[in-house]
């Protein structure tokens with residue numbers, strides 16, 4: 409590493425002093441920014457949309473600048489208000505009520521955001537699903553949440569296992585289709601007939617708002633429930649960390665199927681009435697730069713995988729574009745390599761600010777705010793109002809420079825409130841008053857946190873979280889596969905890739921074609937991002953005497969590391 413620290417810079421940042429922010433801090437002060445502080449009437453949709461539409465100076469401002477290869481559209485705050493009112497009326501017509509789960513499974517589009525706020529306006533819980541999910545992944549989530557309505561497109565409909573979802577009453581189709589059954593609702597038709605007036609259903613700060621499924625080491629993905637109260641932290645971090653100001657043009661590259669795409673792709677910018685650039689799909693380095701240039705993006709929130717891809721395309725590509733509008737860059741989801749920070753300084757003449765948080769935490773917790781010096785490789789320091797530490801397995805704090813569990817003192821505003829229908833899972837996160845993240849890290853003497861790895865078997869591939877159990881379960885559904893163990897294998901661009909070890913059933917031979925067939929089976933049955941890039945056939949898979957797959961051992965073998973304690977290994 410050629411640089412120890414990258415000092416804070418003057419310029420047009422807020423440059424709020426970190427220590428001062430922390431010292432005089434109270435969440436109570438942040439709450440005063442919301443209309444409910446006086447009125448007692450709460451709904452995220454009001455604070456993020458209707459409030460701005462009611463402001464004559466803001467109503468015609470672009471809330472959303474949408475760009476896709478075949479479509480470009482601007483949606484103002486007023487238009488978003490009216491459309492989401494209409495969709496809330498559609499839901500009302502079908503008797504959807506407060507607390508019901510309404511899921512979205514579709515690519516990013518204006519309709520996604522209209523429908524999303526319509527769901528919140530009626531007091532229902534929104535469940536956005538990543539558009540790359542296949543049948544198993546979609547089915548598991550709709551089944552567990554007992555969703556009553558799904559909004560999707562005709563193209564994605566084949567991945568919805570309708571006959572296995574007894575709770576799913578209606579499917580709203582966005583786009584041309586020929587479905588005749590009563591179960592289907594045509595988005596465009598219904599919207600035409602729906603009133604633009606809707607009385608928002610006021611809810612409690614602690615009422616459910618958003619359900620995001622995420623993966624752990626074991627079991628099916630779990631539903632992480634967030635409540636309207638989370639807005640307090642979305643609002644505050646948008647100011648301290650994203651440094652958003654009213655005239656910014658903001659671009660968060662995450663899909664709303666993941667928590668970054670909702671907390672920071674929807675709530676944070678719109679709580680501040682900031683114009684939000686939305687681009688769908690995966691794109692080439694030129695597409696990325698073109699978007700920054702054409703929309704004159706000022707604040708850009710992205711992920712290390714994307715940044716590493718840009719780095720690998722070299723500086724010549726950067727130089728073709730005018731990127732002078734960009735004034736602030738942030739990253740989340742995986743460790744941010746110091747090399748990427750060095751590149752950011754050269755390519756953009758800007759620092760790249762790492763932020764750490766999780767689906768369960770609902771919002772940023774450990775960050776590099778503009779006024780702090782950056783120590784490349786470190787995630788930064790906890791935001792005001794949040795206490796972070798390194799604890800042992802009993803929840804006792806341990807001294808600086810020693811590795812342990814990265815933990816957060818319970819009770820920050822955007823913390824998950826429930827693991828859907830799984831109380832014991834929820835409780836298992838908390839030890840001695842600390843939320844234990846599952847990440848290992850250490851803290852240096854100056855209070856900077858340094859990520860070291862996951863303590864469980866969760867895989868992080870291109871910033872997307874994958875549970876090995878889900879992949880293993882899918883693998884063994886393939887007729888050739890007898891047993892499977894899945895690990896994350898370090899990869900320079902993707903962070904980790906998924907590697908599967910399998911044993912074959914009698915009658916099957918290890919061959920290129922078979923392994924490709926197995927890979928396609930996971931890809932088309934579960935999800936492209938969860939399909940193993942590498943598959944290796946073994947004579948047996950190491951298991952404990954109680955039958956648990958020893959992924960740790962597989963990983964040690966793969967990486968040529970010492971195998972550690974194998975005393976529980978089956979004979």
Ligand code: PRX
Pocket residue numbers: 622667668739740741742743744762763764765766767768787845846847859861862868871872873
């Ligand atoms: O291991 C950490 C990693 O991503 C995990 C959370 O994944 P997910 O719930 O999908 O949320 C991702 C975006 C909020 C964490 O447990 N992670 C997240 N941010 C960082 C990170 N690892 C290193 N550095 C980060 N900045």
